[in-house]
Amino acid sequence: MNNTKDILRFTTAGSVDDGKSTLIGRLLFDSKQITQDQLEIVQRISERKGMKEIDLSLFTDGLKDERAQGITIDVAYRYFQTEKRKFIIADTPGHLQYTRNMVTGASTANAALILIDARKGVIEQTKRHSFIASLLHIQHLIVCVNKMDLVSYDQSQFEQIVASFRDFAAKLDIVDVQFIPVSALNGDNVVDRSQHMSWYQGSTLLHTLENLSVANDINQIDLRFPVQHAIRVDDEQLKDYRAYAGQIASGIIRVGDEVLVLPSQMQSKVTSIQGMSGQVTEACAPQSVSIELSDELDIARGDMFVKPMNQAESMAQFSAMLCWMSAKPFVPAKKYVIRHTTREAKMMIKSIQYVYDLNALKRMEGVGELKMNDIARVDVQLSSPIFVDSFRKNKATGSFIVMDEQSNETVAAGMIF
Amino acid sequence: MKYRLDYLQELEAEAVYVIREVFAQFQHPCILFSGGKDSIVLTHLAAKAFAPGPLPFALLHIDTGHNFQETLDFRDALAERMNVRLVVGYVSDSIARQTVTEESGPNANRNRAQSITLLESMEYHGFDAAMGGGRRDEEKARAKERFFSHRDAFGQWDPKNQGPEIWNLYNGRKNEGEQFRVFPISNWTELDVWEYIRQEQIPLPSLYFSHVRNCVKRKGSILADSPYLIPHPQDEKVELNVRFRTIGDMTISGALESSASTVAEIIAELKEMNQSERGGRADDFRSESSMEDRKKEGYF
Numbered sequence: 086m087n088n089t090k091d092i093l094r095f096t097t098a099g100s101v102d103d104g105k106s107t108l109i110g111r112l113l114f115d116s117k118q119i120t121q122d123q124l125e126i127v128q129r130i131s132e133r134k135g136m137k138e139i140d141l142s143l144f145t146d147g148l149k150d151e152r153a154q155g156i157t158i159d160v161a162y163r164y165f166q167t168e169k170r171k172f173i174i175a176d177t178p179g180h181l182q183y184t185r186n187m188v189t190g191a192s193t194a195n196a197a198l199i200l201i202d203a204r205k206g207v208i209e210q211t212k213r214h215s216f217i218a219s220l221l222h223i224q225h226l227i228v229c230v231n232k233m234d235l236v237s238y239d240q241s242q243f244e245q246i247v248a249s250f251r252d253f254a255a256k257l258d259i260v261d262v263q264f265i266p267v268s269a270l271n272g273d274n275v276v277d278r279s280q281h282m283s284w285y286q287g288s289t290l291l292h293t294l295e296n297l298s299v300a301n302d303i304n305q306i307d308l309r310f311p312v313q314h315a316i317r318v319d320d321e322q323l324k325d326y327r328a329y330a331g332q333i334a335s336g337i338i339r340v341g342d343e344v345l346v347l348p349s350q351m352q353s354k355v356t357s358i359q360g361m362s363g364q365v366t367e368a369c370a371p372q373s374v375s376i377e378l379s380d381e382l383d384i385a386r387g388d389m390f391v392k393p394m395n396q397a398e399s400m401a402q403f404s405a406m407l408c409w410m411s412a413k414p415f416v417p418a419k420k421y422v423i424r425h426t427t428r429e430a431k432m433m434i435k436s437i438q439y440v441y442d443l444n445a446l447k448r449m450e451g452v453g454e455l456k457m458n459d460i461a462r463v464d465v466q467l468s469s470p471i472f473v474d475s476f477r478k479n480k481a482t483g484s485f486i487v488m489d490e491q492s493n494e495t496v497a498a499g500m501i502f
Numbered sequence: 503m504k505y506r507l508d509y510l511q512e513l514e515a516e517a518v519y520v521i522r523e524v525f526a527q528f529q530h531p532c533i534l535f536s537g538g539k540d541s542i543v544l545t546h547l548a549a550k551a552f553a554p555g556p557l558p559f560a561l562l563h564i565d566t567g568h569n570f571q572e573t574l575d576f577r578d579a580l581a582e583r584m585n586v587r588l589v590v591g592y593v594s595d596s597i598a599r600q601t602v603t604e605e606s607g608p609n610a611n612r613n614r615a616q617s618i619t620l621l622e623s624m625e626y627h628g629f630d631a632a633m634g635g636g637r638r639d640e641e642k643a644r645a646k647e648r649f650f651s652h653r654d655a656f657g658q659w660d661p662k663n664q665g666p667e668i669w670n671l672y673n674g675r676k677n678e679g680e681q682f683r684v685f686p687i688s689n690w691t692e693l694d695v696w697e698y699i700r701q702e703q704i705p706l707p708s709l710y711f712s713h714v715r716n717c718v719k720r721k722g723s724i725l726a727d728s729p730y731l732i733p734h735p736q737d738e739k740v741e742l743n744v745r746f747r748t749i750g751d752m753t754i755s756g757a758l759e760s761s762a763s764t765v766a767e768i769i770a771e772l773k774e775m776n777q778s779e780r781g782g783r784a785d786d787f788r789s790e791s792s793m794e795d796r797k798k799e800g801y802f
Contacts, residue, residue: 092509121776159664161645162638164691171509173689185666192668305505313522318555326554332519332670337505361514361550369505373518373551386526410666424671427526486671493675498668 090166093294096175096190096223098214099200104231108200108269108290109163109176110141115276116291118165119144141269145176160190169295184443184458185410187217188498192484195299196225198290203236203266207249213443215250219257220406220460220500222477225297226254226262229290234268238281256446258477265290303370304479308336308344309397309472310390311426316375328359328375329384334426334481335474336392338376339367344390346382347472352393353378370481387428389472397472397482401430403501404438404464407455411489411496415455421496423467425485431468432487438462455497476500510698513690517544518551519670520649520686524631525551525558527674528682531631532589534620535561537573538749539706540635542580543695544687546704548633549584560587562632564620566612566751567594568730573749576707591623608732611753621657624681631674631682639691640779649688655679692779693772700765709746712763717742724757747779 099105113119119127127143134140145163163174175190177183191197197218201211218226228250236242243266254262265274266285273279276291288296310333318326338344342355357377358365368374376390391397409415415434423432439448440461455461476483487497507515521544524531533548535541549557561581565574581588593615596602601622602615624632638645648664650672665673674682687695699706716727719738725731727739730753744757745768758777762768 090509091506092512120778122778159646159661162689163645164639164689166691166693171691171694189666189668193670300506313519314526316552316555323554330522330551332515332522359553361511361518369507371512371515371519372507373515373522375553424673427523480669484669484671486668486673488673488675490675493673493677495665495668495673498666 090168090170091299092171092173093196093297093299094173094175094194095196095198095227095294096177096187096194096218097198097200098177098187098190098217099210103200103202103205104142104269105176105200106142106145107140108198108229108231108267108275109174110144111269111272111275112291113144113163113165114141115272116165116167160186167291167295172294184213184217184460185408187214188221188408188410191217191221191223192498194221194223195302196227196294196297197223199226199228201228201230201246201250203230203232203242203246206246207253209444211250212253212446215254215257215259216441216443216446217460219259222258222480222500224260224299224302226259227290227293228262228264229269230264230266231269233266233273233279233282234271238266238268238273238279240282240284243285263287263293265293304335304481305337305369306335307395307397307474307479308338308342308390308392309334309426309474309479309482310336310338310344310376311428312384312386312388312390313427314386315384326377327381328357328377329388329390330373330375331427332373333368333370335370335479337367337369338374338390343393344378345393345396346384347389347391347397348399348470349382349384349388351380351382353380353382355379387426389426389428391472397474399470400473400501401467401470402465403473404462405485405499405501407434407461407463407487408498409455409457409459409461409496410498411492411494412457413489413492413496414457415496417453420490422488422490423465423471423485423499424488425471425473426482428471430471433466435464435466438464473501476502510694510701513687513694514547514550514698516670516689517547517686520672520684521548521551521633523672523674524633524684524686527672528631530628531633531684532560532562532624532627532629534632534634534683535563535577535588536635536750537563537569537577537707538635539695539699539710540637540687542635542704542706543690543698544633544635545580545584545586546702547686557584557586559633560589560627560629562589562591562620562623562627562629564591564616564623565593566616567592568612568728568751568753570707570709570726570749570752570755572707572709580705589623589627591619591626593619595619596622608734610732611751613751613754616751617657624657629681630676631684633684633686635687636683636685637690637692637695638685638688647685647688649685650674651683651685652676653681653683657681659683693769696765696769696772700769706765707749709749710768712743712745712761714741715744715757716740717744717757724759726752726755726757728752 131140177190267274313331359375440452474482485499596619762771
């Protein structure tokens with residue numbers, strides 16, 4: 086059995102026209118992930134639409150309304166695997182009005198796949214997608230220059246696009262960018278190497294996805310253990326058992342470690358760690374475990390275990406980047422609820438420093454409101470502190486959501502840095 | 503120790519986190535237990551999430567009255583072994599109450615009726631969230647499902663108005679009378695479920711393994727012969743070596759001819775197979791979007 090197979094989660098962004106659905110369809114089709122019955126359904130629909138060849142985009146276009154309109158309206162998740170990896174694709178629509186979907190898809194991704202139409206080059210939408218990937222601190226960007234068949238597989242066209250993308254991306258916070266010339270329609274450099282672009286020496290898309298190194302994506306340095314709930318047992322076999330269940334957000338915890346519990350600042354020692362397959366002596370993020378301590382402390386959901394010499398910052402007042410996701414605009418005097426790890430508090434947005442203009446990629450100051458899909462830097466005040474690291478250093482403790490107490494909706498996603 | 507999780511460990515950690523969130527965020531959650539492998543795996547994960555304490559959820563089973571006896575026996579044995587409360591909602595009770603009208607015609611089944619019985623059962627027992635073994639890879643309409651899926655006071659799913667779900671920060675807030683469906687194994691594929699069953703040595707109903715059965719061949723599908731199946735003129739009755747890939751109502755669960763009699767053989771067979779998991783489900787064939795339409799009405 087292959088025990089080293091891991092998961093790569095990536096998000097794809099692109100518009101109706103640049104062939105994103107076709108590219109994913111091609112990836113699934115050429116890596117033999119499409120079954121006979123799925124193929125037959127798509128063949129039937131393609132014929133009804135009067136198409137000569139099968140429409141690869143139909144493998145991913147999900148809901149009834151979307152199929153009628155021919156566009157993707159919500160994040161859809163796709164799965165495939167090779168011998169090396171399991172892949173989870175968050176397929177998101179690319180229009181401006183769907184920034185919230187892009188943020189949703191990007192929030193769980195290790196990598197972002199950006200599509201550029203070889204005929205059009207870097208356009209506003211490319212910049213918007215790349216900006217969001219950088220904002221959500223996605224470490225790896227794979228830029229697919231698609232429709233190379235429509236520019237006669239021209240090397241100089243590809244290189245111009247690469248140069249102009251690099252030019253623009255220099256301003257963003259992105260660690261690793263790779264460029265691949267592809268034709269999703271014909272299958273060039275998606276799974277199989279292109280016969281038309283001998284000038285391209287790099288990897289195919291699938292090979293790139295299989296070999297991206299995601300080892301550093303999870304912070305294994307700073308222990309952060311948000312408590313989900315306490316497990317208590319007191320019966321014949323187990324006397325007065327009390328453990329704290331949660332998923333390790335970052336770092337490593339070992340039996341014998343001294344830990345500090347936030348917010349009480351009480352210190353104790355780890356006496357046992359219950360993993361998913363029994364007792365273990367150490368555990369790392371993102372394992373779900375339950376932890377016993379040597380002292381009987383008053384610990385509840387929302388508390389966090391850290392190391393005494395490496396604490397998260399306790400904050401009730403801070404500035405953050407916010408992506409507004411509700412159709413109802415932000416109301417200045419209103420009290421919202423923040424959820425950060427397993428902790429909740431009341432929250433007020435005191436001021437908007439600026440709203441980011443995603444088209445011009447510049448800040449707009451003096452804006453008094455937040456509408457759906459706006460990205461803004463705001464100052465907030467909480468009713469009680471949360472335990473924070475910079476989002477750049479630790480995604481799990483640098484991120485939060487904002488909920489509306491009346492409507493119950495999630496109205497915003499936030500990042501602290 | 504290597505400080506990386508393999509894919510099954512990562513999926514397991516994620517599912518357990520979601521299950522614990524359900525426990526923390528809802529008043530009275532339950533596990534929707536169908537007797538199929540996905541809900542069995544879910545129950546196994548839920549037990550792990552609270553070990554060494556007891557499993558804090560009841561199992562809710564919606565019985566169409568057309569279940570395989572093997573499923574019912576397995577269900578009862580599992581509830582007893584895990585010492586968990588089992589609650590059964592019967593479609594026949596809904597029919598008696600006249601809240602459900604039995605379908606008629608040659609393709610009649612009780613699949614849609616289940617949705618109504620499920621809502622009635624949740625209301626009767628006061629469950630405010632039901633966890634299910636639904637997976638996003640199963641069907642197109644499920645690919646857009648959230649982990650925490652909101653249902654209005656009528657149990658309806660509104661796919662165009664789903665709340666955003668960012669990072670792993672799940673929002674289970676709701677108004678009185680509304681409920682959630684939660685899918686902790688959303689990110690698992692059929693193969694992942696089988697690999698996990700192999701790793702954990704989870705017992706399954708015998709229906710999943712090759713056995714000799716009296717079957718009915720109908721329009722390319724193989725169905726179990728039973729008193730509940732309304733005969734068609736073209737039906738061909740045959741005795742076959744079959745197993746089931748999904749288990750539901752006897753009238754719609756398609757069998758496949760197979761000699762795979764162990765989990766390892768099933769995994770090997772799956773890797774070779776060129777049919778999707780729900781390919782044998784008669785309920786999904788009704789139209790291109792029949793799953794989506796049923797989900798909007800409150801189906802799982």
